[in-house]
Structures are given as structure tokens and as C-alpha cells.
Amino acid sequence: MVGEYGLALELLERGRSASWSQLLGLRVSLDGVRAVDVALADKMCDIAKILQFTGAQHDYASAPNESAYAREEMAGNRHRLLVNEWNNSVEEVRKLPGCERFLFPKTVDELMLAAEDGPVVVITPVGRRTNVLILLPGKDLGIRAKKSRLGSLDPWDETDDWVEKDRAEALFEDMLSELWYKVVRPIFDAIAIAVRSNPPDVVQDRIFWCPTGELSLLPLHAAGDYTRAERGHKIYDFVVSSYIPTISSLLNAQRTSNTAAAPRILAVAVAQPTGQVHIGGTKQEIQYLRSHFPDNEDKRFEEVLENNATRESVLHSMRDASWVHFACHGVQDVSQPTKSALLLTGTEEIMLENLIQIDLPQAEFAFLSACQTATGSDTLPEDSIHIAAGMLMAGYKGVIGTIWSVFDRDAPDVARDVYGYLLRKKEGAPDYKDAAMALHLAVEGLRERVGTKAYLSWVPFIHIGS
Structure with missing residues (x-):
């Protein structure tokens, strides 16, 4: 690349999505470090988990009579110590053979x-x-x-x-x-x-x-x-x-799949959380998915539905699933994008900030059949902060989301056709990398049914990632 273009690309990438930078640094793969120094990799993994899950808001143990200010100051001091320990560990890694550019901005x-x-x-x-x-x-x-x-x-x-x-x-x-x-x-x-x-x-x-x-x-x-x-x-x-x-x-999403085995699929559906209108097609979407696992003897398919879909239960099940499907309401918070959420039973929800904090070792593909899951914020257009991007940053390699509200009648049809394509093979494991083509064909079918100029029906569906 001509020098000026290469420099422009490097600078643009460094400044792009600034709000993600620290989280991505903490979620970096430590496989290369572990191959050289297992103890250092384990230490960094522990520090990263604490920083990811708690940040400066960790409720550290304190005496009952301590003031709120004192507790906050203690938490802040503990957080700064952890950050310093992380930074020192990064410097140690860069002294290891083959790890000299660990966490440096990527070159062109x-x-x-x-x-x-x-x-x-x-x-x-x-x-x-x-x-x-x-x-x-x-x-x-x-x-x-x-x-x-x-x-x-x-x-x-x-x-x-x-x-x-x-x-x-x-x-x-x-x-x-x-x-x-x-x-x-x-x-x-x-x-x-x-x-x-x-x-x-x-x-x-x-x-x-x-x-x-x-x-x-x-x-x-x-x-x-x-x-x-x-x-x-x-x-x-x-x-x-x-x-x-x-x-x-994209580079992170293109890494080799976690497993060559058939994916474990989690389906979450909530038709009407508190204060929301009823979604008519959630049962239909789950039925389409369930039809691909008629006996489910190998327990590859799990459902968490309606009243059972609490934040705790869903996040717990997500840790073991490689694919996840959400059929529910989604809301975009334009003033605080990390508060954008998938709505679960009652008033419970999974916010974007929750997704980027959890450890999902099996994650491959997510289908967010909910409204506004890939809607950016016009106040922070450079940051691409929305739920679908959060799934990518949480470890999923490919995500289907929506850039605005979708019709109840359309979502089940798109889900049916997407999974019909992804799970079409009688032999061999389904590949999450087929999701982009699966959505392309599913939306093509939707256009044929509703008409090319029915933009509000087919335009919202997009694929993100690898």
C-alpha cells in the first residue's frame, strides 16, 4: 500500500470504535502467551476477568461504619492497582520471544x-x-x-x-x-x-x-x-x-472455530415482557428451530422460554452454547448505548454492558431476532455501539441483527430460511461462516413474498462479522 494510505488506515483503525478499545484489550487471546509462559497467562487472565466484570464499581468488602466516599475511594484504589498490575504484565509479555508486539496497535x-x-x-x-x-x-x-x-x-x-x-x-x-x-x-x-x-x-x-x-x-x-x-x-x-x-x-472473528463438533444451540423467546406489546411470531421461530432437532438425544438444542428467561438463566446457558437465538423485544438507548438491551421475562433484561462482560468460550453465531439490535447512535456514530456489535466483541464471530423495528410476520420467515440453510447438511458440522449467505438468501425470499419496495420488511436485517 502506498505509504500515506497505509498510515491513514492505521490511524483510522486506532481511532475507530474508541469506546471498545479497553474492553478488546482485556479480551485479547492469551494463547500465544500461554505457549511461552503459562503462569503469566493465567495471571493476566485472572486480572482481566476482575477488571471486565467489576471495573471501578466493584463492591469491595468494607467496615460497616465506613462512609460511601471511603468505600468508593477504596474501590478506586483497588482498581488502579489492578490496572497497574495488568500494564506491568503486558510489559512482561512483550519481553517474551514472539510476543514483542503484544497489544500494540495493528500495522497495515x-x-x-x-x-x-x-x-x-x-x-x-x-x-x-x-x-x-x-x-x-x-x-x-x-x-x-x-x-x-x-x-x-x-x-x-x-x-x-x-x-x-x-x-x-x-x-x-x-x-x-x-x-x-x-x-x-x-x-x-x-x-x-x-x-x-x-x-x-x-x-x-x-x-x-x-x-x-x-x-x-x-x-x-x-x-x-x-x-x-x-x-x-x-x-x-x-x-x-x-x-x-x-x-x-473482523480479524478476531476470522480466528479458527472453537470446535469442529456440531454446535450447541440456545433459543431464547419472550413474547411480552412487562410494558411491551405482544410479539406474535416468537413461538413460530422456536418451532422452526426445534424442528431440526426432533429427538434432541445429544442435547444440542436448549430452550429458555417466557417466565424461565431470566437474566441469570439466559447468561448461564449462553456460556455452554456456541449458537444463540433471541426472539424477543430489543430496545436502543441512544443517550447511553451500553444500556441498550434485549428484554426478558417481566422487567428483566440483558444490556449491552452485560454482554461485553461475560466469558463465552464456545461462542460462534448469534441471531438477534429483535428490533433495533444493530441500530447505531447518531450522537456516537464513530463508535458503532449497539447490541449486535456487543455480541461480536463478546466473542461471537458472526451476528444477524436489525437496524430498526421488524414486522412480526417477517421475523419467523427469515429465521426459518436462515436455519434451513445453516442446518441443511445431513453430514458434517454446520458452519457459522454460512450465516451471511443464509441471510442473503432468506431476505431474497422475503423480497419475493412482500415485494422489493416493501423496504421496511427486508432492509432491517443485516449480518455483522465473519
């Missing part, structure tokens, strides 16, 4: 490895210009897209009043068209994806989108000219799209 050569499964496209809006860096397998390239002013994701943004359906549809189509002609097609030209009137019957090429700023709120996976009915004018005619919050997160 390391970041380039993320493109092993397909182009990685980092898009940064700068004023009216869109800058693009593209990573290709074994190659590198930097381009600048045409100057453009992109539309808004929300067709109702331009007014406080409700917009008529036809007008809203037209605004949305304009935005998708701008994404297609001013962002996606120039990128396709740069990486030699031929946009033609006779696209392949079976789309197999993958592309990984890493948008920043306002573009992280826009549905690049749905870009296209929807005034033209024929094939060859929409992004999904040519590639299978996935999103990533950072390049490093």
Missing part, C-alpha cells in the same frame, strides 16, 4: 489480512466528500469517491409531521439510489466488480463494509436503483454484504 500489514474472505471497504465521509480505503486479498488500494451529499436514513427527518407513505417511499428510494450511484458503484469499479445487466444467478462474492460517521447509519447493503425492476441495478445482485465495527473485530 496485519490489517490487510482481514480481506481473506473478500474486500474490506472502509468509508469515511468528510464534508461533501466520501473517502474510501479498500483492502483486497494480497493487494491494496486507496480511492476517493465522487463528491456527494448523501440523503438521510430517516424519510421523516425533514419535517416534524408524518410523511405520506408514497412520499416516504420516494425519499427512501432517493437515498438508496444515491448510495448506489455515488458510493457503491464507484467502489465496484475500483475493485473490478462488473455491474452488468446479467448478474450471476448465484451470488457468492462477499464484501465487508466498515462505514464511519453518518454513513454507519445508512443501509449500504440495500443500495440500488429501485426505479428499475430488472436485475443488475442493486447491490445484492452482485455481492453478499456484511458489516464490521472495526477491522480488528
